[in-house]
Amino acid sequence: MRYSMIYFFSILIIFVFLVFFSQKRNSKKEILRVNINFKDEKSKFLDSQMVNKLLIQREDTTFYLKESMVDLKELEDVLLSNPMIAEANLFKTPQGILNVKLEERNPIIRIVNNDKEFYIDNSGHKVPLSKKYSARVPVFYGQPDENLMDLVKFIKLIRKDSLVKVEMIDLKSSNNGYILGLRSFPFKVIWGKNTKYEQKVKKLKYLYSFLETNDFLKIDKVNLTFDKQIVLDYEQNGK
Numbered sequence: 330m331r332y333s334m335i336y337f338f339s340i341l342i343i344f345v346f347l348v349f350f351s352q353k354r355n356s357k358k359e360i361l362r363v364n365i366n367f368k369d370e371k372s373k374f375l376d377s378q379m380v381n382k383l384l385i386q387r388e389d390t391t392f393y394l395k396e397s398m399v400d401l402k403e404l405e406d407v408l409l410s411n412p413m414i415a416e417a418n419l420f421k422t423p424q425g426i427l428n429v430k431l432e433e434r435n436p437i438i439r440i441v442n443n444d445k446e447f448y449i450d451n452s453g454h455k456v457p458l459s460k461k462y463s464a465r466v467p468v469f470y471g472q473p474d475e476n477l478m479d480l481v482k483f484i485k486l487i488r489k490d491s492l493v494k495v496e497m498i499d500l501k502s503s504n505n506g507y508i509l510g511l512r513s514f515p516f517k518v519i520w521g522k523n524t525k526y527e528q529k530v531k532k533l534k535y536l537y538s539f540l541e542t543n544d545f546l547k548i549d550k551v552n553l554t555f556d557k558q559i560v561l562d563y564e565q566n567g568k
Contacts, residue, residue: 363429364426365429365431366428366430367432367433368416368430368431373433373459374433374456374461375411375433380408380429383411384404384407384408401419405417405418408429412434412455412456412457413433414431414432415432415434415452415454416430417429417432434448434450434452435450436456436466437451437485437488438467438468438480439464439469440473441469442471442472446458453478467484467487467497467499467500469500476502483523490530492530492534493533496511503519506519513537514540516550517549518553520553520554521553521554522554528556532559533551536551550562
């Protein structure tokens with residue numbers, strides 16, 4: 330009986346020691362590799378080094394995190410606090426690899442308002458300018474806050490048409506509507522409110538086909554707001 334008790338306690342001590350040793354070893358275990366993937370094959374605003382800095386929240390480029398200390402939800406929140414990141418998903422593998430999958434925000438327009446410049450993405454979020462990447466998007470001059478989502482909706486419509494998407498280089502608000510600047514012609518297009526989109530696109534395309542053989546016209550403005558009409562404002566001789 331006595332030897333049985335000694336044997337039992339010996340096994341128990343060994344078991345407790347092994348559990349303690351395993352926990353201590355795991356607590357010292359480091360993530361050997363951080364695997365960062367962007368949804369787009371080529372990232373725009375960020376790169377792996379920038380993401381590492383966001384994760385460790387310090388200015389060095391060495392990434393060592395003890396596996397027992399990694400809080401995936403906390404790290405996701407850290408990444409999502411960056412205005413350039415739209416989605417972040419993190420997960421660990423049994424091999425000690427931290428996988429980070431990121432989706433960057435997609436700028437659709439650049440805002441220029443006095444000395445302030447930033448992008449707006451397709452969800453209406455502000456995205457700061459970046460030295461790493463410059464988005465080729467139309468420029469909006471003015472303050473869009475009051476009608477921001479209407480502006481986003483308008484730009485989304487514009488991007489669906491191959492001609493207008495390429496031709497529109499800038500726009501601004503005027504009387505609750507929009508005035509567009511074009512790439513191929515110096516005149517301004519009075520688009521008006523974001524209504525009757527398909528009709529206005531047809532009229533603009535008709536004007537383009539007309540000007541291919543009548544480029545002598547010196548047009549100052551084109552007004553598309555009238556039903557079934559294209560009103561031209563010439564530089565000389567009035568309308």
